[in-house]
Amino acid sequence: MAAKKYDETKYPPFAVTADLVVLTLREGRLCVLLIQRGGSPFEGQWALPGGFTHVDEDIEAAAYRELAEEAGVGERDVVLEQLRTYGAPNRDERMRVVSVAWLALGADLPEARAGSDAADARWVPVEEALSQDLAFDHREILTDGLERGRAKLEYSSLATAFVREPFTVGELREVYEAVWGTRIDPRNFHRKVTGAEDFLAETGARTARGGGRPAMLYVVGPATQLHPPVLRRG
Amino acid sequence: MAAKKYDETKYPPFAVTADLVVLTLREGRLCVLLIQRGGSPFEGQWALPGGFTHVDEDIEAAAYRELAEEAGVGERDVVLEQLRTYGAPNRDERMRVVSVAWLALGADLPEARAGSDAADARWVPVEEALSQDLAFDHREILTDGLERGRAKLEYSSLATAFVREPFTVGELREVYEAVWGTRIDPRNFHRKVTGAEDFLAETGARTARGGGRPAMLYVVGPATQLHPPVLRRG
DNA sequence: AGAATAGTGTCTTTCAGACATTATGTT
DNA sequence: AACATAATGTCTGAAAGACACTATTCT
Missing domain, CATH: 1.10.10.10 (Winged helix-like DNA-binding domain superfamily/Winged helix DNA-binding domain)
Incomplete structure (x- = not known):
């Protein structure tokens, strides 16, 4: 088979996001960081922190950057581990988005503060977070993150x-x-x-x-x- | 914060690929499916099967499609599980590519046949596959896939x-x-x-x-x- | 001395690992 | 009967789970 010239226009564009399940203990309870969306879609609803990956940025670096921007959490404060990637065609109505989800665990993380795109941010006990509607497929991501975390404690x-x-x-x-x-x-x-x-x-x-x-x-x-x-x- | 119009041009384009670690047993040995690349980059080198995800296609569906196209393996023949996503900025010289890697396990899968873009395809005992240079970061992906498979047998x-x-x-x-x-x-x-x-x-x-x-x-x-x-x- | 919290010890059951024997088919 | 492969049994040590006691500080 002959070598052929690569044609970039043949391959469709995706946006890639980093979404974060950030867990910490507050007063003996397992809590997850949620942010309230400031813009559409899902305006006003609660969601996991996250955002778009830059084109020249490593996907893990994007996760750390969002952690800093949206949660005020530095690299040294957490253990970060890739969770899973979510890529159903219509998970975001705006365009085709593939989300690489990460699990971040930290000790006694600071009080939540709303980042640039967020209306509000708070630590929510996980059972409470799971009992409400979250934006996008974030409920599924949170469920997967919790199960991963719980399972990994064992071994x-x-x-x-x-x-x-x-x-x-x-x-x-x-x-x-x-x-x-x-x-x-x-x-x-x-x-x-x-x-x-x-x-x-x-x-x-x-x-x-x-x-x-x-x-x-x-x-x-x-x-x-x-x-x-x-x-x-x- | 006011709702703002979404501007698609703000978000950079990525290509998303599905790469597959396909494992089966042949004559009592654990083997992985490798294909020999027909085009550049890495022309002539061995690589994991995989390819680009379509813009309207679920990422898991893309994995199954590549499995059929490049390995001649149907959905019913394997257990498919998401492995991990690889997204270093320069893992593909052609453009920014994020690869969602999958682990596919099957019983006694058919003899390998080269698909559209491949010069050749064969089942390779895993130790042999790991001892050679593979295209892109496929050696790392294979290592991760093997470790995942081996670990999951336990529990x-x-x-x-x-x-x-x-x-x-x-x-x-x-x-x-x-x-x-x-x-x-x-x-x-x-x-x-x-x-x-x-x-x-x-x-x-x-x-x-x-x-x-x-x-x-x-x-x-x-x-x-x-x-x-x-x-x-x- | 008493309260409070941390650390150690014992008993029983379950299970892993090593190894020998019995069971059920074919030639 | 001899052979081949499958299944079961026994013993020992490690570790889990339940539970009681001892140790070290402060007030």
């Missing part, structure tokens, strides 16, 4: 993204309890995470906040996988 | 995508051994998969191929998750 060190270092075993357990919405036996949990190879690294320091025995403080160990896993159900 | 029923129904426990074990490149104790494996709730459904029928005790034949059960999981390492 990875992702839970540590939700706490600031150094942290205690009890704080880490509260992460699991908040994300899964379950109770975990503190004694078995302690045995498990301190026993897992390279998962936690002792700092030697202890908490000093009064009202009880001080807790040992840990930082994240070199392991990215948690073996054996912490299982959600019996 | 899902994905392995059944590699066998035709009805199948024996031994055939299913051979899938795990080929994909993981390990040996598995047949007795422990049998106990595990037959004990897992809703994972396999007995047909009542048995093999009749001679030379030994006939094996029970199973079809896939209603469970999509495998609990407890089959673990790769001790």
Whole structure:
């Protein structure tokens, strides 16, 4: 087969967006960042933060940029992981848009503030966010992001993204309890995470906040996988 | 904030491709479908099958279409799962291309035949495919696809995508051994998969191929998750 | 001393991993 | 009967889950 000249006009134009499921814990509850749309379509409705990728910009860089612009969150404040790409032909009425969705997890992220295109921005407990209509297919994206996050806690060190270092075993357990919405036996949990190879690294320091025995403080160990896993159900 | 008119020219054009990691077992070896590029760039080099998404086409439909055009594989023959999206600015020299990669698993797929844009097509054992230079960032995509497939065997029923129904426990074990490149104790494996709730459904029928005790034949059960999981390492 | 919170220990059941034996077909 | 392959059984150690106790601080 002969080599042929490439004709750019043959290939149809798409817009590519980065949409973000940003999760954090606020007062022991798992919350997602939602922004209220300032313009059409879906004006006034709540949506996930996100926006268009520039033509010379890496898709991951676009996610970080939107995180900064729309959530005021810097690269160092979160763990970012690609979630999935959504590309139904009519998911955006304006034009053909393919959305690369990302999951961003952070510890105690700052109070939401509305970015350029947003009328408002707030942290919403995830059950509440799922119980309302969101713009576009953002409800599906949020559902997928939550399931991914919950599943990854089992076998990875992702839970540590939700706490600031150094942290205690009890704080880490509260992460699991908040994300899964379950109770975990503190004694078995302690045995498990301190026993897992390279998962936690002792700092030697202890908490000093009064009202009880001080807790040992840990930082994240070199392991990215948690073996054996912490299982959600019996 | 006032509603503003949407200006399509503000948003830069991307091309969106569907690239496929198509895996099957051939003679007990895990193989991936590679095509030899007929045109530039990377003319003559081996690459994953794939192509451009049409502007009115769902991204998953594009994956199925490319699967049919470039691999001669129908929707019913494979399990298709989205892998990840690759969008570095210069991954394609011709223009800005974002590639949505898919993982397709099938049982005993047909002999490869070159599609429209391909000079050649063949099934290549995965280790061999990884040891050569592939076009674009396809080596990275293949690596990610293999890791995803291997990981999902542990806790899902994905392995059944590699066998035709009805199948024996031994055939299913051979899938795990080929994909993981390990040996598995047949007795422990049998106990595990037959004990897992809703994972396999007995047909009542048995093999009749001679030379030994006939094996029970199973079809896939209603469970999509495998609990407890089959673990790769001790 | 008492309250509060952190950490350790024990028992039982389940399951993984190693290995031997029995079952059911063909030639 | 010999052979070949499938299925089941047993033992041991690791880890999960339930539960009680000890340790260290502050007031």
